[in-house]
Amino acid sequence: MEVHAVNPWVALAYLIAGVCFILALRGLSSPATSRKGNRYGMVGMAIAVVTTLATHDIASLPEILAAIAIGAVIGLTTARKIQMTQMPQLVAAFHSLVGLAAVLVGVAAYLNPDAFGILEPGGLDILKGSRIEMGLGVAIGAITFSGSVIAFAKLNGTMSGAPILLPARHAINLAALAAILVLVSLFHWDTPALFWAIVALSFAIGFLLIIPIGGADMPVVVSMLNSYSGWAAAAMGFTLHNTAMIITGALVGSSGAILSYIMCRAMNRSFFSVIAGGFGADAGAGGAGGTAREQRPWKRGSAEDAAFLMKEAENVIVIPGYGMAVAQAQHALREMTDLLKEHGVNVKFAIHPVAGRMPGHMNVLLAEASVPYDDVFELEDINSEFAQADVAFIIGANDVVNPSAKTEKSSPIYGMPVFDVEKAKTIFFIKRSMGGQGYAGVDNEVFYMDQTMMLLADAKKMVEEINKALTD
Amino acid sequence: MDFISILSIFVLACFVGYYVVWSVTPALHTPLMAVTNAISSVIIVGALVASAAAGVPGAKWLGLAAVVLASVNIFGGFAVTERMLAMYKKKDKAPSRKEGK
Numbered sequence: 001m002e003v004h005a006v007n008p009w010v011a012l013a014y015l016i017a018g019v020c021f022i023l024a025l026r027g028l029s030s031p032a033t034s035r036k037g038n039r040y041g042m043v044g045m046a047i048a049v050v051t052t053l054a055t056h057d058i059a060s061l062p063e064i065l066a067a068i069a070i071g072a073v074i075g076l077t078t079a080r081k082i083q084m085t086q087m088p089q090l091v092a093a094f095h096s097l098v099g100l101a102a103v104l105v106g107v108a109a110y111l112n113p114d115a116f117g118i119l120e121p122g123g124l125d126i127l128k129g130s131r132i133e134m135g136l137g138v139a140i141g142a143i144t145f146s147g148s149v150i151a152f153a154k155l156n157g158t159m160s161g162a163p164i165l166l167p168a169r170h171a172i173n174l175a176a177l178a179a180i181l182v183l184v185s186l187f188h189w190d191t192p193a194l195f196w197a198i199v200a201l202s203f204a205i206g207f208l209l210i211i212p213i214g215g216a217d218m219p220v221v222v223s224m225l226n227s228y229s230g231w232a233a234a235a236m237g238f239t240l241h242n243t244a245m246i247i248t249g250a251l252v253g254s255s256g257a258i259l260s261y262i263m264c265r266a267m268n269r270s271f272f273s274v275i276a277g278g279f280g281a282d283a284g285a286g287g288a289g290g291t292a293r294e295q296r297p298w299k300r301g302s303a304e305d306a307a308f309l310m311k312e313a314e315n316v317i318v319i320p321g322y323g324m325a326v327a328q329a330q331h332a333l334r335e336m337t338d339l340l341k342e343h344g345v346n347v348k349f350a351i352h353p354v355a356g357r358m359p360g361h362m363n364v365l366l367a368e369a370s371v372p373y374d375d376v377f378e379l380e381d382i383n384s385e386f387a388q389a390d391v392a393f394i395i396g397a398n399d400v401v402n403p404s405a406k407t408e409k410s411s412p413i414y415g416m417p418v419f420d421v422e423k424a425k426t427i428f429f430i431k432r433s434m435g436g437q438g439y440a441g442v443d444n445e446v447f448y449m450d451q452t453m454m455l456l457a458d459a460k461k462m463v464e465e466i467n468k469a470l471t472d
Numbered sequence: 473m474d475f476i477s478i479l480s481i482f483v484l485a486c487f488v489g490y491y492v493v494w495s496v497t498p499a500l501h502t503p504l505m506a507v508t509n510a511i512s513s514v515i516i517v518g519a520l521v522a523s524a525a526a527g528v529p530g531a532k533w534l535g536l537a538a539v540v541l542a543s544v545n546i547f548g549g550f551a552v553t554e555r556m557l558a559m560y561k562k563k564d565k566a567p568s569r570k571e572g573k
Contacts (some may be wrong), residue, residue, distance in 0.1 A: 013474075021511045022488055028496040028504050031560040038503075038553050041511050045546055053521045059526035060536075067523070067536045078544070079551035087502055087556075094509045096542045101515050104538035108522035108531040115525030116518075129475060226505050233512045235484060240521065241473050245514050247485040252508040254489030259501060297512055345557060360501030364556055367499075372563035378498050456506020 011243060013051040018247030020044025025251060031373050048244045084368040085325045089156040089358040092222055098229040099206075102141025106134050109239060110195055113424055116240060128188040130239050135184040135195065137235030139202040144228040146206030149247065151221050154210075155357055161215025169212055170276065176205040185324050213274065215357070216322070219263045220274045222358045227256025254341075266379075268405075268415035275359035282441035298434070301453025303462060306393075306428050307469035308341055313390035313426075316347045317382065319419055320362050321355045322434075323396020327459035330369040333395065336463050337371065339470040349376040349387070350419055352400035381422055392424035396459050398431070401443045411442055427452040430459050503556045510549025516542035 001437050020040045027037015058064065082090050109116045110126070120129035126134075143437020153159035166172065183198045213221050236242075310316050318337065324330060337347040347369060355362045366376055386392060394401055404411040405418045421427055427446060433456055434447070446452055455462050485491050519542055522535025 015512070018485070019542060020515070022492060024507055025489075025492045025496065025504070028500045028507070030497055031500065031557070031562075034500055034503065034557045035554065038507060038550060038557060041507055041553075042550050045514065045550070047510065048514050049520065050516055052517045053524070056521060056524045057526075058524040060523060060532065063536055064520065064523055067539035068543045071540045071545075072547040074540075075544040075546065075548030076551050079548045082552065084556070084559075087506075091502075091505050091509060094506075094545050097545045098509065098512050098515065101513065101538040101541040101545075103535045104541070105515060105518035105522060108534040108538070109518065111534070112522065112525055112528035112531035114527070115521055115531065122496055222505065226508060229512045230508065233503060233515045236515055236518050238478055238482070241478060244519055245490075245517060246478060246482045247516045248511050250482050250485035251489040251492070252512040254486050255493040255504060255508045256491045258490065259505070262498075262501075266527075283476060292570060321522055330486075351498075358502060358505065360499060360504070362545075363499040364502045364559070367480070367556070367559040367561070370559070373499055373560050374563050381512060395538060467525065 001150060007055065010051060010055050012141040013047055013241055014244040015247075017044040017048040017051070017244040018048065021248050021251055025255065034407075036262065039320060044244070045052055066439065077376060086156075086327060088154055088218065088222060088361060091358060092148050092155055092225065095222075095225045095229045096145050098153060099141045099144030099148060099225075099232060102229075102232040103138050103145060105236055106138035106141060106239075107199070107235075109134055113145045124157040125190055126135055131187050131190065132184060133238040134233055135187040135198050137232055137239060138195075139184060139198050140228055140232040140235055142199055142202030143209070143224055144208035144232055146203045147210045147221075147228070148225050150207055150210040151218060151225060155218055155222075162216075163214040164198075164211040166208070166212070169208065173205065173208055176201060176208065181367050209275070212276075216354075217274050218357045219354050219361075220260050220267075220271070220358055223256050223259035223263055224275070225256070227253050227260060232255070235392060247433040261432055263354055263359060266417060267413070268417070286455060296448045297310075298447050299453050301428060301455050303455070303465035305453060307456060307466050308464075309426055310345060310391050310393070310428075310468060311343045313340075313345055315385070315389045316340060316345055316391045316393055317350050317386065317389045317424065318347065318393045318395065319350045319352075319397050319421065320366070320395050321352075321397025321400060322357060322361075323398075323430075323459055325356055325365055325396070327396065329460040329463050330365045330371075332460050332467060333439055334366070334369040334371050335465050336470065337375075339467060343470075347375065348382060350379065350382045351376060352379055352417075352419065355397060356401060366398065379417060379419065386420045389424040390426060392419075392421040392427045393430075394427065394469070395430045395463070398440070398444060401446055402442060404442060404445060413442060422449060422451075423449060428455070429453070430455045430460065430462050432456065499560070500557075503553050506549055506553040508555065513542040513549065516546065525539065528560055535566035 024041030027033045113126045194409045230252025237245025401421045405413045405416040518540035
């Protein structure tokens with residue numbers, strides 16, 4: 001059919017769509033241009049869809065339009081209703097849809113190769129190269145799907161975030177991956193059994209790959225699945241010889257890969273150690289070990305203490321973490337910073353790259369609470385300012401302020417870049433109780449420092465009390 | 473198009489992606505994931521081809537199912553990105569009593 005003998009105008013339209021997608025990502029270089037970028041993305045998608053519909057003989061337009069309408073209604077209502085704290089789950093769910101769509105398209109192409117123009121000239125067999133591309137696309141799509149379903153369940157709390165460790169899981173996973181590669185390369189023999197074996201095995205491996213990975217490693221997992229969904233689209237683009245799909249696939253694939261890299265670097269862990277999973281497996285056991293831990297003296301502060309000291313401060317740096325998201329404390333926190341600003345205090349937010357459950361999670365929550373983005377700083381931009389800070393206000397973060405990452409070679413988080421909070425004159429540490437130890441299960445020296453006051457309470461309640469004390 | 477031209481596009485696009493994504497500000501990494509998610513649903517092109525073709529009913533229905541999934545992603549992904557981006561605000565010029573102390 002027409003896919004191979006491409007009409008140059010059609011190819012051009014897909015190319016333009018691809019360029020629009022590049023501009024969409026380019027717009028995200030600053031919040032000021034980002035919305036324009038998003039519009040480019042929409043335009044690109046519209047061009048791709050309209051071009052496809054306009055250049056194929058369509059036997060079933062009403063059905064297609066109905067399918068798009070159903071998807072639009074579901075998508076738009078979800079997008080409107082979703083809470084910002086649920087964004088990681090939503091993104092994982094969306095990835096699973098891309099993965100599943102890639103599998104369905106791959107299977108459809110296998111069942112009706114003529115429609116995709118991938119038959120050998122004059123023959124009834126699918127082109128060898130196309131079969132391999134298709135096999136790859138389906139495999140990556142299936143891994144993306146089942147992996148994202150597990151990531152979704154873990155992020156959503158449907159499934160425990162704790163790593164599930166199967167015996168010999170590395171051997172099983174490596175064998176399964178090797179088997180998929182062998183099957184894909186064997187797929188140049190057109191045997192239906194091979195195709196279905198690839199599909200089934202890939203679904204299984206996606207599942208097995210993600211279950212051993214713990215909740216706080218999810219930023220890496222979500223980024224990685226993002227990357228996979230891109231590679232799946234690219235592989236299908238190869239099958240269809242479609243420029244828009246190939247460009248998009250490459251963009252999304254690199255985007256996810258870079259985000260995974262940034263997340264791993266921020267934890268000073270190798271990508272493979274994250275993927276191998278099991279990190280934080282001892283965190284549950286750490287609670288039991290906690291009783292054996294020596295009782296060290298620590299100071300308890302009150303909301304009034306915090307309000308008084310921060311009101312008198314010149315510079316306050318707030319460090320939010322996943323605990324802030326769980327407690328939904330971002331709005332109260334913004335109110336607190338507004339009150340402090342009224343007292344002439346200079347308040348800044350410091351965000352660690354792995355704070356939260358996905359890249360940029362804290363930034364979105366603060367933006368939702370109308371914290372201006374020029375008050376929000378990245379780790380390397382603000383770390384030198386702690387020495388001048390009167391107060392470091394830690395809310396729902398733990399491992400990212402643990403100085404043992406800098407000093408103790410034996411610590412599981414050794415080498416991870418952390419905030420130098422211990423340089424601040426006073427530290428307020430909001431935490432639910434002294435029991436929990438953060439994700440890595442490491443004790444935090446900051447709890448016991450002379451300048452530290454522990455504010456033990458639910459983060460939102462504590463901030464609300466501080467606000468009350470500030471207005472009095 | 474022959475395999476090599478497609479491969480060239482792919483490889484060059486990987487490089488474009490590499491440089492463009494490094495220039496994305498970390499504050500927008502969540503919208504980045506949402507929007508990449510929306511655009512990777514360009515896979516809808518394949519789904520449309522499958523569902524447009526007559527002849528093999530199985531392929532058509534799979535294609536239509538894929539159209540639904542991809543549309544959820546396209547509309548949901550762009551809409552949620554738009555919603556997030558609308559929340560990012562610059563500091564307003566409202567005078568705060570900075571020199572208060």
